Amino acid sequence: MEPRTEDPTQYPQYPAAPLRRRGRRTGRTLTVAVALAAVVVGGSYAAGLGPFARGDEGPDPAATAQARAFLADWAAGRMPAAAGRTTRPDTARQVLSSFTTGLDIGRPELTPREPEEGEDGTVTVPFTARMPVEGLGTWTYESKLPLREQGDGSWKVDWRLSVVHPRLSGTEKFHLEREETNVPEATDRRGATLSAEKYPSLGPVLSRLGGAGGGPRGAVELVDRATGEVVRTEARFGEKPAPDRGGPVRTTLDATWQAAAERALADGTDGKNAALVALRVDNGEILAVANSPTTGFNRAVSGTYAPGSTWKIVTSSALLLKDAVTPDDVVDCPKYLTVGKEFHNVETSEHPGATFRKDFTESCNTAFISLRGKLADRELGDVAREYFGVGQTWHIGVPSYDGSVPVPRDETEKAASMIGQGRIQANPLIMASVTATAVSGTFHQPSLTSGTSGTKDTTTTTPLPDDVVGHLRDMLRATVTEGTARVLADLPGEIGAKTGTAEVSEDAENNGWFVAHRGNVAVACVVEEGVTGGGSAGPVVRGLLAAVPGDPA
Numbered sequence: 001m002e003p004r005t006e007d008p009t010q011y012p013q014y015p016a017a018p019l020r021r022r023g024r025r026t027g028r029t030l031t032v033a034v035a036l037a038a039v040v041v042g043g044s045y046a047a048g049l050g051p052f053a054r055g056d057e058g059p060d061p062a063a064t065a066q067a068r069a070f071l072a073d074w075a076a077g078r079m080p081a082a083a084g085r086t087t088r089p090d091t092a093r094q095v096l097s098s099f100t101t102g103l104d105i106g107r108p109e110l111t112p113r114e115p116e117e118g119e120d121g122t123v124t125v126p127f128t129a130r131m132p133v134e135g136l137g138t139w140t141y142e143s144k145l146p147l148r149e150q151g152d153g154s155w156k157v158d159w160r161l162s163v164v165h166p167r168l169s170g171t172e173k174f175h176l177e178r179e180e181t182n183v184p185e186a187t188d189r190r191g192a193t194l195s196a197e198k199y200p201s202l203g204p205v206l207s208r209l210g211g212a213g214g215g216p217r218g219a220v221e222l223v224d225r226a227t228g229e230v231v232r233t234e235a236r237f238g239e240k241p242a243p244d245r246g247g248p249v250r251t252t253l254d255a256t257w258q259a260a261a262e263r264a265l266a267d268g269t270d271g272k273n274a275a276l277v278a279l280r281v282d283n284g285e286i287l288a289v290a291n292s293p294t295t296g297f298n299r300a301v302s303g304t305y306a307p308g309s310t311w312k313i314v315t316s317s318a319l320l321l322k323d324a325v326t327p328d329d330v331v332d333c334p335k336y337l338t339v340g341k342e343f344h345n346v347e348t349s350e351h352p353g354a355t356f357r358k359d360f361t362e363s364c365n366t367a368f369i370s371l372r373g374k375l376a377d378r379e380l381g382d383v384a385r386e387y388f389g390v391g392q393t394w395h396i397g398v399p400s401y402d403g404s405v406p407v408p409r410d411e412t413e414k415a416a417s418m419i420g421q422g423r424i425q426a427n428p429l430i431m432a433s434v435t436a437t438a439v440s441g442t443f444h445q446p447s448l449t450s451g452t453s454g455t456k457d458t459t460t461t462t463p464l465p466d467d468v469v470g471h472l473r474d475m476l477r478a479t480v481t482e483g484t485a486r487v488l489a490d491l492p493g494e495i496g497a498k499t500g501t502a503e504v505s506e507d508a509e510n511n512g513w514f515v516a517h518r519g520n521v522a523v524a525c526v527v528e529e530g531v532t533g534g535g536s537a538g539p540v541v542r543g544l545l546a547a548v549p550g551d552p553a
Helices: 061-075 079-083 089-100 199-208 255-268 310-322 356-361 365-370 379-388 413-420 428-439 467-482 533-547
Strands: 029-034 052-055 109-112 122-132 137-149 155-158 171-180 217-224 230-237 274-280 284-292 336-338 342-344 496-502 510-519 519-526
Touching: 029 379, 029 510, 061 079, 061 109, 061 137, 061 155, 061 496, 079 089, 109 137, 122 217, 122 413, 122 519, 137 230, 171 230, 199 284, 255 274, 255 284, 284 356, 310 356, 310 365, 310 428, 310 467, 310 510, 310 533, 336 365, 342 365, 356 365, 365 413, 365 519, 379 428, 428 467, 428 510, 467 496, 496 533, 510 533, 519 533
Parallel strands: none
Antiparallel strands: 029 052, 109 122, 122 137, 137 155, 171 217, 217 230, 274 284, 274 519, 336 342, 496 510, 510 519
């Protein structure tokens, strides 16, 4: 896994060019993005609906915009474009192109933080890098982008090797060391053998089961370029194998549902990155986990995405819990609403005089945002955690990402949070569980290997009141019969659903989301750059439910 010998990062770090001092601005108002759009694991971007702070002084917005564009280009693999935003384009292009050679890193998530302005007028944008290492996990580290104003008034990233990683240098580089492990044998809930050969999406799932194989293991190491000697271990993945239990790992998966989920993804996503989870409503047992592509990162349970309007299930729950709104209340749905920035509905639709029920079924962003004053700043996150288990630690049997609902930093971010954007993060596992909780009233920690120590439930939640559950079920059903989820309207059964369209950066299409429930099953699907949820993820969920018309045994 050693990077090739002709590694451009071997070049010594160039000294920074002298900085031209720039006086601080006065006499005009600057709008500064304090939370820039984040690039999400698997190739999509987090919602570009971050908050904006306003003040008379602060970093030049052109500097923060250049930092955001550099990170977006780098994450998307547009190395010439990223390099062109630096002070040393040729060297930057070589370094960015070769940095991940031999490290088996997929498309990274690069999250800018609040910009900082120096006394000399320079601007620094800290960022978090999350590098998905194929089959192992995510290498996370912090770095900074120094930006320098040019003679023509433009801004560029002041190139140095530490931009890529603070410990990358002319004498040291990174190396991936993998340890050989065995994938444990596994069966579905009825004892049918499961394998990655027969069910390709299960490759990254089975290898992480806490059985005899212990899952894949490895490390990213910092090594001396000349000698290869390990200087330090940057990240370690995997755990020591558990003792051999003398038999296959019994999972909660259902071979019929798993096969149907994989077919639905393969047939309905046009090769886009996508993921799907189906689970039982009554106990959280996972019936199917499907990923496209089928190798590498398990985005279905470990991905970090803005959930878009599917999150309105949680927002509605918070509003209903405190009697802030009822389904029959009139909550106007205009085309646009400005809260620090302009928010709009998909295709700039509007529904004058709409009821809250209509706002839900038509997924009206502006109506939900207009209700933000009904909730305290922490309230949405508190409801997500207390009633839906989001943000608590889940033990499902394989490593998972269990969601994040940060307290909004200002009104603009609060507005974005109401519609599942801003800094809210989820994945299909979380949203399938949210859907199951909404229609049953009770959170059940999802599980892949029920009954083992690896799925010990340490969560503490409160059941939703019956009247809230009733309203949620009615609105989810109405979304199928008369709203944005009509793609399921002709399927048998009392199906309820919610669509979601999660806005991303200016350089990428929206992510499409779709959640649904029927009988004892809840499903969630995301299609990266799917444009709309109903048009991209909806047909995938339809394909799954049409292929398996009944409940699991």
